Amino acid sequence: MPQDKTGETRAFPNSKLAVLRKHPIFCDLDPEALDQLCRYAKHSMLKRGAAIFSKGDPGNSLIAVISGTVKISITSADGRSAILNLIGAGEIFGEVALLDGLARTADATANTNCEIFVIDRREFLPFVRSQPALAMKFIELLCTRLRWTSDQVEQVILQNLPGRLASALIRLTEKHKTEPAGRTIAITQQEISEMVGMTRESINKQLRVWATRKWVRLEHGAIVVLDAKPLQALAEAGSEGD
Amino acid sequence: MPQDKTGETRAFPNSKLAVLRKHPIFCDLDPEALDQLCRYAKHSMLKRGAAIFSKGDPGNSLIAVISGTVKISITSADGRSAILNLIGAGEIFGEVALLDGLARTADATANTNCEIFVIDRREFLPFVRSQPALAMKFIELLCTRLRWTSDQVEQVILQNLPGRLASALIRLTEKHKTEPAGRTIAITQQEISEMVGMTRESINKQLRVWATRKWVRLEHGAIVVLDAKPLQALAEAGSEGD
DNA sequence: CGGCCGGTGTGAAGCAAGTCACATTCGCCG
DNA sequence: CGGCGAATGTGACTTGCTTCACACCGGCCG
Numbered sequence: 001m002p003q004d005k006t007g008e009t010r011a012f013p014n015s016k017l018a019v020l021r022k023h024p025i026f027c028d029l030d031p032e033a034l035d036q037l038c039r040y041a042k043h044s045m046l047k048r049g050a051a052i053f054s055k056g057d058p059g060n061s062l063i064a065v066i067s068g069t070v071k072i073s074i075t076s077a078d079g080r081s082a083i084l085n086l087i088g089a090g091e092i093f094g095e096v097a098l099l100d101g102l103a104r105t106a107d108a109t110a111n112t113n114c115e116i117f118v119i120d121r122r123e124f125l126p127f128v129r130s131q132p133a134l135a136m137k138f139i140e141l142l143c144t145r146l147r148w149t150s151d152q153v154e155q156v157i158l159q160n161l162p163g164r165l166a167s168a169l170i171r172l173t174e175k176h177k178t179e180p181a182g183r184t185i186a187i188t189q190q191e192i193s194e195m196v197g198m199t200r201e202s203i204n205k206q207l208r209v210w211a212t213r214k215w216v217r218l219e220h221g222a223i224v225v226l227d228a229k230p231l232q233a234l235a236e237a238g239s240e241g242d
Numbered sequence: 243m244p245q246d247k248t249g250e251t252r253a254f255p256n257s258k259l260a261v262l263r264k265h266p267i268f269c270d271l272d273p274e275a276l277d278q279l280c281r282y283a284k285h286s287m288l289k290r291g292a293a294i295f296s297k298g299d300p301g302n303s304l305i306a307v308i309s310g311t312v313k314i315s316i317t318s319a320d321g322r323s324a325i326l327n328l329i330g331a332g333e334i335f336g337e338v339a340l341l342d343g344l345a346r347t348a349d350a351t352a353n354t355n356c357e358i359f360v361i362d363r364r365e366f367l368p369f370v371r372s373q374p375a376l377a378m379k380f381i382e383l384l385c386t387r388l389r390w391t392s393d394q395v396e397q398v399i400l401q402n403l404p405g406r407l408a409s410a411l412i413r414l415t416e417k418h419k420t421e422p423a424g425r426t427i428a429i430t431q432q433e434i435s436e437m438v439g440m441t442r443e444s445i446n447k448q449l450r451v452w453a454t455r456k457w458v459r460l461e462h463g464a465i466v467v468l469d470a471k472p473l474q475a476l477a478e479a480g481s482e483g484d
Numbered sequence: 485c486g487g488c489c490g491g492t493g494t495g496a497a498g499c500a501a502g503t504c505a506c507a508t509t510c511g512c513c514g
Numbered sequence: 515c516g517g518c519g520a521a522t523g524t525g526a527c528t529t530g531c532t533t534c535a536c537a538c539c540g541g542c543c544g
Contacts, residue, residue, distance in 0.1 A: 076400040076480030084395060100385040105392050135377040142384035143342040149391040150347050153326060156398045157439035158318040161531075188491065197399035199532055204493060220540070221491070238318030403501070430521065444501055446523060462510060462521070 016041050016117055019066050022090055025137045033131060040124065041117040052108040052116070059097020059104045060121045065089050068114030073194070074106045083194040085148070086111060086187075088175065095141060098124065156197055159235075162242045164196040165206055166234035169216070173225050183225040192223075209242065258283050258359055261308050264332055267379045275373060282366065283359040294350040294358070301339020301346045302363045307331050310356030315436070316348045325436040327390070328353060328429075330417065337383060340366065353433075398439055401477075404484045406438040407448055408476035411458070415467050425467040434465075451484065 016038045020026040026034060041064070046052070052063065055074060063070075067089050075081040084106055087093045097104045098121055128134050155167050173183040189207065193200040207223070210216045215231060217224040225231065234241070258280045262268040268276060283306070288294070294305065297316060305312075309331050317323040326348055329335045339346045340363055370376050397409050415425040431449065435442040449465070452458045457473060459466040467473065476483065 074396050074400070077478070078480040078482060080400055080480065082396065082399040084392065096385050096388050099381050102385075102389075105389055132374055132377070135374070135381065138381055139341050139377065139384065142381065142388060143338050143344075146338050146384060146388055146391060147344075147347055149388060149395060150326065152395050153391060153398065154316050154324065156395065157324040158316070158322055190491075200492090201494085201533085202531060208493075218492085236319070238320040238322065240320060432521075441502060442522085443503085443524085450523075460522080 016043065016066070019064055019090060019117075023064070023092065025092065025134070025141060028133060028137075029131065033127075037119070037127065040119050040127070042120075043117045044115075046110040046114040046116060048110055048113050050110045050114075052110065053094070053104050054107045055104055057097075057104045059094065059100075059102060061094060062092060062098045062119045062121075062124055063094045063108070064092045064117050064119075066115040066117065068110060068112040068116075070114060070116070071109050071111040071191075072106050073109070081194055082197055083191060084152075086175075086195075095138065096145075099138065099142075158238055160239040161196075161198055161202055162206055163234055163237060163239055164198070165192070165203060166231040168192060168196050169223065169225055169231055170228065170235050173228065183228070184219075185223045185225070186221060187223065188221050189223075206242070257308055257357075258285065261306055261332060261359075265306070265334065267334065267376070267383060270375060270379075271373065275369075279361070279369065282361050282369070284362075285359045286357075288352040288356040288358060290352055290355050292352045292356075294352065295336070295346050296349045297346055299346045301336065301342075301344060303336060304334060304340045304361045304363075304366055305336045305350070306334045306359050306361075308357040308359065310352060310354040310358075312356060312358070313351050313353040313433075314348050315351070323436055324439055325433060326394075328417075328433075328437075337380065338387075341380065341384075400480055402481040403438075403440055403444055404448055404476055405479060405481055406440070407434070407445060408473040410434060410438050411465065411467055411473055412470065412477050415470065425470070426461075427465045427467070428463060429465065430463050431465075448484070 017034060020029075020034055020037060026037070029037070046068070052070065053059075065087050069089070070087040070093065071083055072085040072087065072093060073081050073083045085093070093108065094104070101121070128138070155164050159167065169185070172185045172187065176183070176185065189203050190200050193203045196203070207216060207218055210231075211218055213230075215225075215227045217226055259276060262271075262276055262279060268279070271279070288310070294312065295301075307329050311331070312329040312335065313325055314327040314329065314335060315323050315325045327335070335350065336346070343363070370380070397406050401409065411427070414427045414429065418425070418427065431445050432442050435445045438445070449458060449460055452473075453460055455472075457467070457469045459468055
């Protein structure tokens with residue numbers, strides 16, 4: 001299927017390169033190395049809901065998202081599930097299992113229709129060794145992830161519903177910091193509830209309270225943050241007030 | 243556990259070397275490099291309760307524990323605190339801020355009287371660059387940490403008190419896997435409660451229930467796990483039963 | 485157009501865990 | 515030994531969040 005020669009293959013020979021070049025991990029690589037990496041990458045289109053990998057699978061690949069978003073989540077024995085992260089276009093995921101070779105720690109599923117590419121561990125590891133700077137980049141990535149995850153633990157243990165919800169909204173607006181004002185987050189309340197680990201009903205009730213105060217506006221499958229300041233305050237306040 | 247019977251006891255020029263040589267991160271370094279690292283390391287004794295660093299501090303060092311245990315925790319505005327990890331003899335901590343140069347994400351305090359040594363970022367980073375294998379070791383360490391922390395998020399979001407407590411006990415026994423049977427964990431109930439994010443009273447009541455079933459035995463400042471199997475089952479069961 | 489499904493909004497009732505307020509026991513140290 | 519502080523044990527009351535049971539609304543699709 002991949003008859004890569006000089007760049008002419010299927011639909012998106014350059015989109016891979018574009019994603020890699022834009023990503024902080026790979027942006028400093030020389031063009032030749034980038035090109036080689038592109039040849040390793042297998043392109044793939046996914047329908048919403050498609051499973052990419054599951055918790056416990058052997059972790060043999062690194063995945064980059066070209067378009068759409070991917071949901072990283074875990075599901076308990078009794079069916080409740082928690083969303084650990086949402087990966088958007090231009091981001092990569094699956095690096096932990098790629099790097100240490102152990103099982104995947106969570107499930108990854110296409111949250112929208114997605115375009116991704118996959119780099120195999122067997123090809124990638126030697127590549128990393130041939131590019132010492134890359135190891136440092138991965139260290140930075142892992143540190144970032146660790147900070148994010150520690151933050152989550154902190155939120156979940158120390159904060160109550162309003163605090164956690166506020167934190168989640170702040171984090172989400174910071175990710176899509178496209179427009180400075182009028183932050184619209186495309187997400188369902190169900191999804192938010194799974195990110196903060198509380199029920200949809202509770203989340204909805206809290207959001208309504210904030211809507212009457214003009215802190216947020218609720219739309220279909222989206223939340224617009226109108227005034228981030230009081231939310232920021234709540235996020236930092238431990239477990240006070242609402 | 244560290245029996246200092248023979249010559250190398252209090253003077254410690256060698257204990258540094260011993261700790262480094264035993265640690266998975268450094269064990270593969272050649273003796274010369276180890277020696278150099280030892281010269282960088284500043285030795286220090288701490289009384290129980292002493293602060294090593296605080297959340298938000300600039301992260302300029304890596305710390306290794308020679309004896310005693312160090313508590314990694316966070317405290318919210320209203321005084322509640324959560325223990326993220328306990329670092330024992332032979333382990334290292336503070337690597338995230340060391341590696342990415344940003345602020346510390348949590349507080350570190352001596353949980354018992356401690357003997358530690360400290361390696362400065364300015365000296366350590368060039369050293370890492372001179373030892374490419376070391377970067378890979380750090381990647382592995384970070385992956386391990388990330389798995390641990392993700393696990394914590396999973397526990398806290400998906401499990402109820404019995405599940406979380408059981409998970410915590412299992413984790414703790416696995417850390418000190420000294421004797422196969424008769425796992426004694428030296429920890430106060432207050433500390434456990436801060437690790438699982440619930441109150442001491444609730445923890446105590448649950449532990450008593452298990453004690454009557456002979457799953458655990460409670461001692462002063464210690465818990466003995468008598469039968470790990472039912473606990474293991476609970477830890478994996480999501481949020482069922484007790 | 486009408487049906488239906490996924491997302492949203494809301495109230496009543498239940499319960500797991502927190503809070504508070506103690507009593508008890510242990511181990512250390514003067 | 516005796517006393518004091520830290521760790522443990524326990525019950526009565528409160529509460530924040532869940533559960534359950536719905537009604538509504540919008541948008542897509544045959």
